[in-house]
Amino acid sequence: MANRRVLVKRRSAVRNIRKITRTMQLIATARFQAAHKRLVASKPFTDKLSHLVRDLARAAKELDHPLMQAPAELLPVDLWVITSNRGMCGAYNGNVLRTAGEYIQTLEDQGRPYNIRVVGNKGVSFMRFAGHEMTEAITDLGDIPRFEDIDPYATAIMDRFLGGEIDSAQVACMKFYSAGKQGPVVEQLLPMSHEASAEAQGDAQESELQYEFSPEPKDLLDELLPMTVRVQLFQYFNEAVVSEQMARQVAMKAATDSAEEMIKLLTQQYNRARQTAITMELLDIVGGANALA
Numbered sequence: 521m522a523n524r525r526v527l528v529k530r531r532s533a534v535r536n537i538r539k540i541t542r543t544m545q546l547i548a549t550a551r552f553q554a555a556h557k558r559l560v561a562s563k564p565f566t567d568k569l570s571h572l573v574r575d576l577a578r579a580a581k582e583l584d585h586p587l588m589q590a591p592a593e594l595l596p597v598d599l600w601v602i603t604s605n606r607g608m609c610g611a612y613n614g615n616v617l618r619t620a621g622e623y624i625q626t627l628e629d630q631g632r633p634y635n636i637r638v639v640g641n642k643g644v645s646f647m648r649f650a651g652h653e654m655t656e657a658i659t660d661l662g663d664i665p666r667f668e669d670i671d672p673y674a675t676a677i678m679d680r681f682l683g684g685e686i687d688s689a690q691v692a693c694m695k696f697y698s699a700g701k702q703g704p705v706v707e708q709l710l711p712m713s714h715e716a717s718a719e720a721q722g723d724a725q726e727s728e729l730q731y732e733f734s735p736e737p738k739d740l741l742d743e744l745l746p747m748t749v750r751v752q753l754f755q756y757f758n759e760a761v762v763s764e765q766m767a768r769q770v771a772m773k774a775a776t777d778s779a780e781e782m783i784k785l786l787t788q789q790y791n792r793a794r795q796t797a798i799t800m801e802l803l804d805i806v807g808g809a810n811a812l813a
Contacts, residue, residue: 524793531786538779544608545772551663552765558664559696559758566755573712573744576737585738586682587745588712595687596633598677599623600709602693602760603643605659609764610771612694613642619704620692624652635686639757665757667750674750681710691756694763702763709752712745 601620603613627634635655638644644657661669680686689710696702 524790524797527786527790527793531783531790534779534782534786538776538783541772541775541779545769545776548765548769548772552762552769555664555758555762555765556699559755559762562751562755562758566751569744569748569751573741573748576740576744585712585741585745587678587710587749590711591684591687594632595685596635597627598635598637598680598686598689599627599706600689600691600693600756601636601638601643601647602691602756603638603640603646604760604764605641605663607642608771609768610774612764612767613640613646615704616692616694617643617646619706621650623690623692623706632687661757663761665754665761667754670754670757671750674753675746677710677753678746678749686710691753693756693760694767696759696762696766699766702766707756709749709756712748 599620601616603616607613624634624636636647636652637656637658638647638654639658639661641659644654644659647654647657658673677686677689681689688708690706691709692704692706694702695705695707
């Protein structure tokens, strides 16, 4: 027979856990909504800027900007891995790190050098555990990335690329597609591609874009391309934060539901143990009464 005191203590502990996970779920929901608003507000500008730069580069076919030129020699790849500072967000960090690890393995198989720059405590801890040497570990950005915080890193990436220190800049992060779909990706930040996406290429085939440049195309691209890199890197951080909060919300809801199921199970076990104890006491009373009769 189960010990009723033990069951009561366990049920009380699970109820406390449910309160915590429920609170964390509500906090994650609020943070997700705030982060999603920031992402939605910045995405039109990011998309429009990328499309404008792509169209300008396609219209000015003779122009080849340094940020669009791949180095002729073999140089290290700058790999940025964006993870969270805290856990309790399900498989979020695991998926990003697994994708980054597969990309690192691909680089090693090809014999290509690389630098690993990790953002977030979870990623830094994993890389140290896995024995990967990190060129840079960033853990002080906080939960809400600001453009002025990301801008120095984007500038440093462009300086290394233009200075001939790196072959390309890749970003491994969680991409946010919708509230119901997020997925880990490794996307190229530099060099910027001349090619449009499949959709944009289809549009380009239908009609050739005609531009009149004022000022000159090179002056425009000198201003727009660095801004595109800065905004795109900032957008990667925004998508990572939104995906993290959504993953934490889902994980805490699952934990809350599991706690509720466990409370029901423990309550049933307690009721059975209590009924068994009452039945045994009645049997003792009846047995004693029969003995006195």
